[in-house]
Amino acid sequence: MSEKSEYPRCQSCEKGQLIPLSDFSNNSVPIRYKAWACTNKECRFFVVLRGGDVYYGTSTKESAR
Ligand SMILES: [Zn+2]
Incomplete structure (x- = not known):
């Protein structure tokens, strides 16, 4: 709780x-690609910004390809 809550x-x-x-x-080269991942191991929720589109998912349910 003492951590910065910037995120x-x-x-x-x-x-x-x-x-x-x-x-x-x-x-x-850093590409224009940002991913946000949940710090909760049990959650594994992530958000990916790609080409202006937003993708949601979890690493357990959704495979990369
Ligand atoms: Zn989460």
Whole structure:
């Protein structure tokens, strides 16, 4: 509770926080791609911003491909 609450609370479990994740292409160039993942292990909710579209899911239910 003493941590900074700069990050939005997870809307799925309402316990964890969504933290931003950076992603890099093969050329080590930061690509315009942001993912937010819940800090709650049991939740595993994530939000991905890609090309202006928002994708929701959990790492348990949804496979990458
Ligand atoms: Zn969560």
